Amino acid sequence: MPRAADTAAQDSDFTPRQAAVLTCALSLLVEGGEKGLTTAGLARAANCSKESLYKWFGDRDGLLEAVVTFQASKVRPLGASESALDAAGYRRRLVTFAHELLSVLAGDVSLALNRLAIGQASRPESPLGRLLVERGKHSVTARGRALLSAGRRQRHLEFDDATAAYSTFYGLVVRDVHLRLLLGDALEPGEDDFAAQAEAAVSQFCRLYGSQRSVETLSTS
């Protein structure tokens, strides 16, 4: 009985059949949460046998892990092109990033997977939360830090610690929106206008971190 964790982690590329099954598992997870994803239910919905599920993923934990890995493998792209921009152009880049961040966090699958990982947090032996953070969140964070560092290099921003600066950026953009969505709370009218929220957050961020040269251009919308 090979450890499902190993096989799933090593070959992150699944066969087309497995990918279809995992996609189906994701949709089951979106509606119904963790309780909505049962082995029998997945087998029925995906027209496969439970035997295959256990052969491919080892056990239920392996299946959950594979779902997370599978989803993370789809969100790989977007290696932010590092071109020099003037202050206004750089500001637009920040706004775009903030907008994307909000959109991703508010997405159905993101919410479902985060709920799943949080539900497993009490079980320290199955590090699903860690996995989710490392494969999903860290890549976004890295992109954000790189974007801010590029801004510093081009003298649009001023800060010492890129990590701290990105943390502030994240806080200004996301606030408690992510948590409330996770709780099933509906957004107030206006809060769901992610473009406007991103604009406002970037304005605030630039008032805190904009360089003297650029702060006027950066902070005004």
Place this chain on the structure above:
Amino acid sequence: MPRAADTAAQDSDFTPRQAAVLTCALSLLVEGGEKGLTTAGLARAANCSKESLYKWFGDRDGLLEAVVTFQASKVRPLGASESALDAAGYRRRLVTFAHELLSVLAGDVSLALNRLAIGQASRPESPLGRLLVERGKHSVTARGRALLSAGRRQRHLEFDDATAAYSTFYGLVVRDVHLRLLLGDALEPGEDDFAAQAEAAVSQFCRLYGSQRSVETLSTS
């Protein structure tokens, strides 16, 4: 105020015995998450019979609901005294509030209950998340908004929308710390120094919202 007294009395509707059982349920919930709270387990741990549980709380959902309202009823206090302060004193009040906010969110029972509510979010018919938000989060939010409004009245702060201002305050203070704690992630060294984090966040907040008169005093730590 008859209304408030009425609801407050109804909230603490539990007999001492029931309160003891609910306290026990909370500790079961802290270790083991939702899976750790079973009717049989609670009956055994609290030395009561399952029959009594079902008599008092109806069913398991009723029990969960009772746990949430019970915990919320304990977090009632702290009706922020509304005294006029100079800029430095007001700033200290903000820092204290931010520190308390972080401490509460990082507490064991808060994390356990938030995880519970998030886990139930996929089931729209049992509005546990709503309940948690309304009884716990809203009271904190209301206190925060009142604190900011007091600051505006005393000309320490300047803003139009108190709700938006508090949202920014929350974002600067909490960032992604709450979510990462919910995911079971450990805080980086330095991040667990809530006093320092609160100081830094308040400095940033005052740079954004401090009045011209007070911004110098408010923003320097």
Place this chain on the structure above:
DNA sequence: TACATAACGAACCGTACGGTACGGTTCGCC
């Protein structure tokens, strides 16, 4: 055509949990 590999589908098992029923015990009240 004969054989092998893989997967399907259905039946099955053990367990854990929500919910119920029942006998025995304690405690307050008349």
Place this chain on the structure above:
DNA sequence: GGCGAACCGTACCGTACGGTTCGTTATGTA
């Protein structure tokens, strides 16, 4: 003292789910 309500402890039932086994059905290869 006697009565009834509340409660405890336990045994029990039905169900749902994770995991296993097995007979059958392709599909591909020599």
